[in-house]
Amino acid sequence: MFQILSSRFSEAASRRYSSVNRGFSSVMWEMLPLKIGKKETENRRDQSFSPVKPFSMSRKWVHAVVFLYGGWFFSNRLLSDPALYCSPFFRVLAGFVIIAGMVFAVACFLRPRPGLFRVMALMLLLFHVRLMLVDIVRVQGPSMQPALHDGDLIVVERLSSGLHLPALDFPFTLFRAEDPGPPWSRTLFATTAKKGDVVVFDFPERRSAGRFYVKRVVALPGQHYHFTEHMLFIDGEPVLNPAGQIAVIEPYPERHQTPVMDPPARLLALDAAFVYASMNGVGVSGRVPEGGLLVIGDSYKESRDSRVIGFVPISAVQGRRWSDLVF
Incomplete structure (x- = not known):
């Protein structure tokens, strides 16, 4: 009797174990594709968000x-x-x-x-x-005192003077018979400055100490100028200093200054009045040629300006000073 009961118990246990085993196996086989699919999805996601993409x-x-x-x-x-x-x-x-x-x-x-x-x-x-658009230029020398001092930084607004293109002359200048001088930027749609503006210009002196000049415009194209012993008249009216008083301006600076001895090619391409004035100064009286400006420094005795280097081409003006943004 005992043997019969034990055999039946063992048979029931084996059937239950086999059913449990079959159920666990079926569940594992059902979950296996899900795991594989999840892994493939993660791999594709990593590839799609890879930071290194092939260059076209x-x-x-x-x-x-x-x-x-x-x-x-x-x-x-x-x-x-x-x-x-x-x-x-x-x-x-x-x-x-x-x-x-x-x-x-x-x-x-x-x-x-x-x-x-x-x-x-x-x-x-x-x-x-x-x-x-805009640039920062350092003032060199005392020629604009008392408005600007040596070493001052001024903000220069460029857009109002025209569209300035970059200088790309080098290395083509090496193959020219005549050296045109340092690379210089071209200006499209150049517009003239206003009388009294402080402008920054790139005057074509080959061996000048600095690249830019900072001066004040006193006469525009077509205006007549005349120097007396201590005064400058524009169209019959005396030039005033920034304080509103009659400026004491002599025909020549107090210290002797040499004119432009070797005008570069881009200055020689302009009107003869520019070339003559660059080598001899603007003289005591005359008329500002078309496309030129008459500029004078506020420190009249020491300034190197149109009295020595002649008329400044409008195309050489790089911008005007923003008077309210001086450092």
């Missing part, structure tokens, strides 16, 4: 053009200062800058460098904003 050919071309233009632009920017332009070392250095831009442009097709591209694009953007 058009994107590579954009990067290459930016590097090529950057090397060309910064090489000319390096030689824009007349003192650096006359140095053979800096000319060679500018050539290496152009070559570096070419190398990085070619490397964009082999191994793109998006980080370096962003740096180059940002630098080009900042320099073009300074060139076309």
Whole structure:
């Protein structure tokens, strides 16, 4: 009797174990595809959100053009200062800058460098904003005292004087028979300044100590000027100083200054009145030619202005000073 009961109990236990085992196995087999499907979904999601994406050919071309233009632009920017332009070392250095831009442009097709591209694009953007919209210029010398002193920083607004394009003369100037001087920016739609404005201009003196001049406009194109012993008359009216009083202006600065001895090609291309005045000064009386300005420094005894260097071409004006933004 005992053997019969034990055998039946063992048979019932084995049936229950086998049923439980079959149920667990079926559940595992049902969950296995879900696990595999979830893993494949995660892999696809990781691939879709991968930070490294393949560069298209058009994107590579954009990067290459930016590097090529950057090397060309910064090489000319390096030689824009007349003192650096006359140095053979800096000319060679500018050539290496152009070559570096070419190398990085070619490397964009082999191994793109998006980080370096962003740096180059940002630098080009900042320099073009300074060139076309607004810039900060340091005053050199005492010629604009008391309004401006040596070392003052002034904010220059450029857009009102025209559309200024970057200087890209180098290295083409190396193949010309006559050296045209340092690279200079072209101005499209140049507009004349107002009488009394303090303007910043890029006068084409090859070996000048600085790049920019800061002077005040006293006569516009077509106006007649006449110097007496201590006064300057524009169309018969005396010139006033910033304080509203009659300015004491002599025909020549107190200290002797040499005129422009070697006018560059872009000045020689202008009217003969510009060339003559640059080498001899504007003289005691005359008329401002079309496309020119008569500029004088506020410190009349020491200023190097139109009395020595002649009329300033309107195309050479780089902007006007914002009088309320002087540092």
